[in-house]
Amino acid sequence: RFDSQGDIEDLEEVIQIKRKLITLTPEGHSEMPGRMTNLGNSLQSKFERIGDIQYLEDAINIRRKSLEIAAYGNHNIPRILSNLGNSLQALFSNKGNMKDLDEAILVYRQSIELISAEHPDRAKMLNNLGSALTTQFQTTGRVNMEILEQVIHYNKKSIKLLPNGHSDIPELLQNLSNSLMTKFEIIKEVDCLHEAINNQTRAVGITPDSHPDMPGRLYNLGIALHMRFHNAGNMDDLEKAADYITKSVEFTPGRTPQMLGILSNLGSALLAQFDHTGHSEDLEKVIDITEKVVKLTPDDHIDMPGRLSKYSNALLTRFEHTANMADLQHAIHANERAIEITPEGHPEMHRRWGVHGHALIKRFEVEGNTEDLDQAIFSYQRSVQLNSEGHSEIPGKLTNLSIALQMRFNHRANIDDLEQAIFSGKRAVELTPEYHSDFPSMLNNLGTALQFKFDYTRNVIDLEEVVIVKKRCVRLVTEGHPLMPQLLNNLGKTLQIRFDILGEKTDLTNALALVHFKMAITNTAYPPHTRLYAAQLWGSQYPSLQQSDEILDAFSIAFNLLPQVIPFTYTVGHRYDRLKVIQGLSIAACAIATIYGQYKRAVEWSDQGRGIFWMQIHHLRSPIEDVHEVNPHLADKLRDISLRLQMTTDRAYTSNTLASRQEMVNLETETRRHQSLIGEWEYLVQQARSYVGLENLLMPSPFSEMVKYIPTAGKVIIVN
Numbered sequence: 170r171f172d173s174q175g176d177i178e179d180l181e182e183v184i185q186i187k188r189k190l191i192t193l194t195p196e197g198h199s200e201m202p203g204r205m206t207n208l209g210n211s212l213q214s215k216f217e218r219i220g221d222i223q224y225l226e227d228a229i230n231i232r233r234k235s236l237e238i239a240a241y242g243n244h245n246i247p248r249i250l251s252n253l254g255n256s257l258q259a260l261f262s263n264k265g266n267m268k269d270l271d272e273a274i275l276v277y278r279q280s281i282e283l284i285s286a287e288h289p290d291r292a293k294m295l296n297n298l299g300s301a302l303t304t305q306f307q308t309t310g311r312v313n314m315e316i317l318e319q320v321i322h323y324n325k326k327s328i329k330l331l332p333n334g335h336s337d338i339p340e341l342l343q344n345l346s347n348s349l350m351t352k353f354e355i356i357k358e359v360d361c362l363h364e365a366i367n368n369q370t371r372a373v374g375i376t377p378d379s380h381p382d383m384p385g386r387l388y389n390l391g392i393a394l395h396m397r398f399h400n401a402g403n404m405d406d407l408e409k410a411a412d413y414i415t416k417s418v419e420f421t422p423g424r425t426p427q428m429l430g431i432l433s434n435l436g437s438a439l440l441a442q443f444d445h446t447g448h449s450e451d452l453e454k455v456i457d458i459t460e461k462v463v464k465l466t467p468d469d470h471i472d473m474p475g476r477l478s479k480y481s482n483a484l485l486t487r488f489e490h491t492a493n494m495a496d497l498q499h500a501i502h503a504n505e506r507a508i509e510i511t512p513e514g515h516p517e518m519h520r521r522w523g524v525h526g527h528a529l530i531k532r533f534e535v536e537g538n539t540e541d542l543d544q545a546i547f548s549y550q551r552s553v554q555l556n557s558e559g560h561s562e563i564p565g566k567l568t569n570l571s572i573a574l575q576m577r578f579n580h581r582a583n584i585d586d587l588e589q590a591i592f593s594g595k596r597a598v599e600l601t602p603e604y605h606s607d608f609p610s611m612l613n614n615l616g617t618a619l620q621f622k623f624d625y626t627r628n629v630i631d632l633e634e635v636v637i638v639k640k641r642c643v644r645l646v647t648e649g650h651p652l653m654p655q656l657l658n659n660l661g662k663t664l665q666i667r668f669d670i671l672g673e674k675t676d677l678t679n680a681l682a683l684v685h686f687k688m689a690i691t692n693t694a695y696p697p698h699t700r701l702y703a704a705q706l707w708g709s710q711y712p713s714l715q716q717s718d719e720i721l722d723a724f725s726i727a728f729n730l731l732p733q734v735i736p737f738t739y740t741v742g743h744r745y746d747r748l749k750v751i752q753g754l755s756i757a758a759c760a761i762a763t764i765y766g767q768y769k770r771a772v773e774w775s776d777q778g779r780g781i782f783w784m785q786i787h788h789l790r791s792p793i794e795d796v797h798e799v800n801p802h803l804a805d806k807l808r809d810i811s812l813r814l815q816m817t818t819d820r821a822y823t824s825n826t827l828a829s830r831q832e833m834v835n836l837e838t839e840t841r842r843h844q845s846l847i848g849e850w851e852y853l854v855q856q857a858r859s860y861v862g863l864e865n866l867l868m869p870s871p872f873s874e875m876v877k878y879i880p881t882a883g884k885v886i887i888v889n
Contacts, residue, residue: 184211205235229256250280251294265471274301292327296344303351321348342372366393388417388431395438411438433462455483477507501528519555522548546573567597568611590618612642701730724758769872799860810850
């Protein structure tokens with residue numbers, strides 16, 4: 170009746186009856202082990218229903234006693250061992266003590282050794298072992314491939330032997346999926362992942378909504394899809410992953426121990442979704458979820474380090490978009506705690522040190538405390554040391570270390586730091602194949618370190634090495650690559666330096682060809698700050714060697730890009746930071762326009778530059794408020810697009826420095842999304858300009874409008 174109706178009072182009565190039956194059974198009776206096993210099953214059922222760990226511990230104790238009194242050769246011993254393993258694995262899931270999981274694996278293996286190959290329970294016992302091995306791999310990185318292959322074989326065999334509609338099929342499909350996912354994580358064979366998702370989808374499809382295992386199956390399907398998203402980058406997989414994990418939360422009754430693990434991984438899925446959509450509400454959900462999970466997790470739980478790490482990553486991500494120092498401080502504190510309680514030798518330790526280094530670098534950039542820089546370098550060094558030889562993440566970690574050492578060299582001028590930076594940069598390049606998407610960035614970093622060395626030594630040999638590396642960078646990226654403008658600019662400046670030293674005209678010609686290339690300015694595929702930088706170089710570096718219309722066009726484009734580089738949704742911290750980008754732009758543009766007799770344009774640019782500066786500094790009335798007065802809905806849409814542009818612009822600013830998370834957003838995907846946002850932005854702005862009074866929204870005020878408000882005679886002084 171309890172199995173049918175779920176009345177907890179019925180289950181309590183069952184337990185009382187079984188306890189009484191055991192007290193009435195004579196010592197040494199052949200039925201005693203079986204009766205103890207039945208009591209253990211009921212105690213575990215009550216634990217699963219109400220979450221009181223004491224019932225699970227009582228079940229384990231009764232199973233141990235049952236095993237002790239079972240005569241050698243008793244046909245029930247394999248089942249008793251298997252049940253004990255189930256209870257120990259459940260205890261591990263709730264308390265996180267590795268010795269419980271290790272013992273569960275041991276007793277599962279013993280149960281399989283003692284049962285015949287033809288026994289109908291053998292497949293289920295292999296399933297249990299597979300589940301425990303999967304958990305062990307996910308927790309520690311250890312796995313026995315021979316056992317895993319055997320588990321997969323028996324899972325498939327047992328599924329084929331069962332008739333359609335058998336109640337055990339969903340569980341077997343679930344365990345087969347888990348084993349295939351574990352295999353994928355080890356050998357990275359994508360067919361294993363596809364097969365796992367197909368089996369898990371089938372398991373969910375034939376499980377009734379009311380079944381107690383439905384939350385776990387929905388959750389596992391979400392995790393598998395999330396894994397495939399990271400492997401193939403299909404946004405549909407990511408969206409489905411978040412949906413399935415969210416449903417698993419909705420299906421989970423009450424606040425059970427399993428709920429925390431589900432919520433933690435929901436946070437990971439939403440963070441990945443935020444990376445690709447830029448929707449701030451996704452990030453806020455992640456922070457709320459990960460903070461809640463940390464607060465509800467016992468300090469000594471084995472998953473606490475990982476949950477602290479996820480919380481830290483979420484806070485660090487928000488800091489990168491809002492510049493809120495409280496987020497950064499909390500992120501550093503959470504990650505320090507995660508490192509402190511992570512067991513020595515844990516496979517995630519190297520990543521936690523890497524994230525810690527990145528967060529300290531961010532704080533150093535804001536506060537300028539060199540102790541943070543020293544600690545960041547130590548953290549990166551630890552991250553590199555803890556990676557196993559040949560690990561795919563080593564080159565990225567070496568690059569981060571190289572950048573941090575360059576930063577310290579720029580503060581202390583210690584040539585040893587620079588030599589170490591160059592060594593780390595060269596090592597990263599050596600370990601990375603040229604076809605790797607990160608190779609140009611790593612090579613560019615090496616070129617920067619070598620440039621610093623030349624600036625320090627003024628040795629022409631060092632300069633030649635810089636030219637070789639930067640030319641190689643440009644050769645490796647295809648036209649339209651987001652890094653192309655920056656790489657061309659860098660090479661152009663280096664060739665200009667070589668011309669200044671050696672006087673080779675070909676260097677100056679090449680430099681000019683690189684710095685005033687129209688593609689970098691007019692191609693909307695490139696990030697706005699990169700296009701703005703190229704336009705500034707084009708307009709101001711070599712005015713005497715260019716056509717006046719080309720220079721003036723460059724500055725016009727630069728001013729049009731300012732609303733995208735400094736959105737009106739920025740916080741104060743971000744406004745000050747981004748205003749450095751346009752420092753001197755207005756003055757340079759006015760000077761060039763004056764040189765070429767374009768006085769009206771000079772006045773317009775001066776007014777626009779001054780207006781943007783003071784509006785941002787004092788947070789004066791923004792253009793979006795003018796739009797709101799005539800069309801609130803359009804203003805809201807503009808504000809939303811501006812926020813999303815802000816986030817992609819921020820990532821563009823940081824994408825070539827230090828990675829905040831190991832799983833970086835694919836640069837080409839980010840570029841395509843940015844192009845789409847720019848298109849939406851321009852469409853909405855054009856809509857707004859159709860209203861009376863907003864014809865010049867986000868454009869310089871026409872000279873004809875400005876002269877209406879000044880005297881017809883005398884001098885006018887413009888304070889810029």
